[in-house]
Amino acid sequence: MLNSLKHGKERENMMNLLNQRIIACRKCPRLVRYREEVAKKRRREFSDFEYWGKPVPGYGDFNARLVVVGLAPAAHGGNRTGRVFTGDSSAKFLVRHLNRAGFANQPISVSKDDGLRYFDCYVTAAVKCVPPENKPSPKETSNCMGFLAEEFRILENCKAVLALGKIAFDSFVTFARKYHHHGLKKGKLRFKHGARYILGEGLPVLYASYHPSPRNTNTGKLTDAMFSKILDKIKRDLDSLPWKQSLSQKED
Ligand code: SF4
Numbered sequence: 182m183l184n185s186l187k188h189g190k191e192r193e194n195m196m197n198l199l200n201q202r203i204i205a206c207r208k209c210p211r212l213v214r215y216r217e218e219v220a221k222k223r224r225r226e227f228s229d230f231e232y233w234g235k236p237v238p239g240y241g242d243f244n245a246r247l248v249v250v251g252l253a254p255a256a257h258g259g260n261r262t263g264r265v266f267t268g269d270s271s272a273k274f275l276v277r278h279l280n281r282a283g284f285a286n287q288p289i290s291v292s293k294d295d296g297l298r299y300f301d302c303y304v305t306a307a308v309k310c311v312p313p314e315n316k317p318s319p320k321e322t323s324n325c326m327g328f329l330a331e332e333f334r335i336l337e338n339c340k341a342v343l344a345l346g347k348i349a350f351d352s353f354v355t356f357a358r359k360y361h362h363h364g365l366k367k368g369k370l371r372f373k374h375g376a377r378y379i380l381g382e383g384l385p386v387l388y389a390s391y392h393p394s395p396r397n398t399n400t401g402k403l404t405d406a407m408f409s410k411i412l413d414k415i416k417r418d419l420d421s422l423p424w425k426q427s428l429s430q431k432e433d
Pocket of ligand 1: 207212213321325
């Protein structure tokens, strides 16, 4: 069990060490094969680009109150650029909105050196390696959950989690049940766009949104107005809810 981390610098050091372990991970043979295969084959438009082809750690403000949890890196987004939600259509949608809501310094996320900074916001994924057809197996999701748990133990200022899509939502709920079972009741947390769940003492408030994938944003399943509404609600809540506990204060 980690003791409460008091200083931002300590959080940064802890996260850097964790990220080194994440980047070196080869625990899921299918995902290791796939991420490397995608990096080798490349998409024609990125044929000159040297793909990252490794697990993709989270990125953002280590003191953040908002943590955004996606599903996994995109084959030609995070798996190409090496930074989560960077260089693909989902990133374009998400970061434009985070910028509008004041959580990012710029509306674009195209490469590791593009100058993007998050404020009061950390962005990560439930699974750190790109899965074939964006579908990690339950075993792969479970394999990666330890990393998610370690991230949250370092992100001790977290008060709100925005889960993007059902898999990210279910992963966070499973993680919360496994590591912070206090007050969490079975069968009550169903993914629904726009839902907000107050999970209980020691846990952040959980918000759910459809994933900003092109399939959802191009078809109107997830619109700008719908996503803005959620981020605005989170902003308002962060400023007004009586937040009492941070995630890491109730470790078993
Ligand atoms: S998905 Fe997670 S546990 Fe599996 S190889 Fe990638 S980093 Fe490791």
